[in-house]
Amino acid sequence: MAKQSRKNTARVGMVSFLNTAPVYETWRRTVNEPAWLLREAPPTVLNHLLYRGELDLAMVSSHEYALHPEKYRILADLSISATGAVGSVFLFARRPLTELNNALVLLSSRSQTSVSLVKIILEDLYRLEPRYEVADMVDEEEGAGEAVLSIGDEALFLAAAGTYPYRYDLADIWYGQTGLPFVFALWAVREEFYRAQPATVQAIHRELKRCLREGLNDLSAICRQVAPRIPMAEDECRRYLAGMQYDFNPAQQAGLERFFQLLIERCEVPPAALPLKIIHA
Template sequence: LNRLLAADELDLGFVSSYEYAARPAKYRILADLSISATGPVGSVFLFSTVAPAELTGRLVLLTGQSDTSIRLVRIILEEFFHVRPEYVVGEISGRREADRKIDAVLAIGDEALRIKLENRYPVQIDLAGFWHQTTGLPFVFSVCAIREDFVRSEPETALAIRDALLRCRAAGLEQLAEICDRVAKRIPMDPAACCRYLQGIEYDLGPTKQQALEKFFTYLISRNEADEQALPLKIFPQDP
């Protein structure tokens, strides 16, 4: 979705929050929609054989599936732990066994859930949980970005789509138990544990979540990893 939206092949979609920060002139953020967590999210982990403070000069394997998570783990390691590891981006499955030089792994989603259950790494850091512990703020992994041109040309359509997404969110939360039963088989994972995991994911973008985005973007801008125009946030529609 990041690539399609950036290439103007989509008018809107849920993309990594980093995608918005990298190209803020192209987008606005649809109000009150996100994929976020206040505390541990349960599916974005740094798994390590050593303490994070010992990772300077050691090799960290990063999943290529999430630009936002890559930026987050680098901020946590470099700004919070003050270490300078070496990084490589690539496939995680099998690689961690084949390459004994790898000391830590960034994994997300189902892959992170499986690695956590294997319990092979003595150090397991939930990145959203650590961010919350350190900053006191939630972490916003994804936003619903909408092309600036589309907002200008079709504002009523944009509002109608947002309203439909809000209705879908409400319906999904009401049917969470059924969703858990379906998803758990695919991972595979115990349905009760899957439900606890999904209950930790949040989908709003209220004032505190916006503050969290601003904090993350401030780090990115200071590290020359985001466009300065990422701040202030451009929310559509704006609060009256």
């Protein structure tokens, strides 16, 4: 019996931002499999844990997959994406975006993907040359920076606070320039774990998709639970979550491929990031 338990053990990493609530909260409430060990952390932490082999599968920044494609496969039908505005990945600025040349831009330390995206937008799309610093926490004091990249719940808080006079939704800019969705996060499994325990991966994959379906069908209850954490009104929370995309359809795959191609051209990731390696439940 103990041997069987070890065989089925899996270390699963999840993000607990508001935008992951349909999956995360439903998993916590409904999944009761002692052999599946849940670890919650911000995206960049999960990236490092998965890369180091301290997790077996996890929701990670899409940039992490592109950076180490030989180590991972992508679980089909699951992502954190947006077609147009995402509402929680913003560049907040004290002056218009086009005036940020040589300006100090503070970068969130919590997401590899958003950092790369804002650099592509500023440098490649707008031909600007800002200066960058990484910030663990946003400093709202005057003079801390001309702009700040903020993601997740922190971005929702700053958007509600109205601290900065200019706010740019990065997914909206991406869509306006490319006509494609942007994929912020993926579910990735370590290649060696998938080869060793394909049945376990398939079972977890099916449960993740079930949690997503149930979570999206019960957004009102989820928003009653999680909206006070920001805080935000329940109806605003529902509109926000209803506007997110959690699948991984052909359009989203095309958007991810465009992003990865730009990263390859910028020499940020290896050419082996393409083609995508996707497994199905």
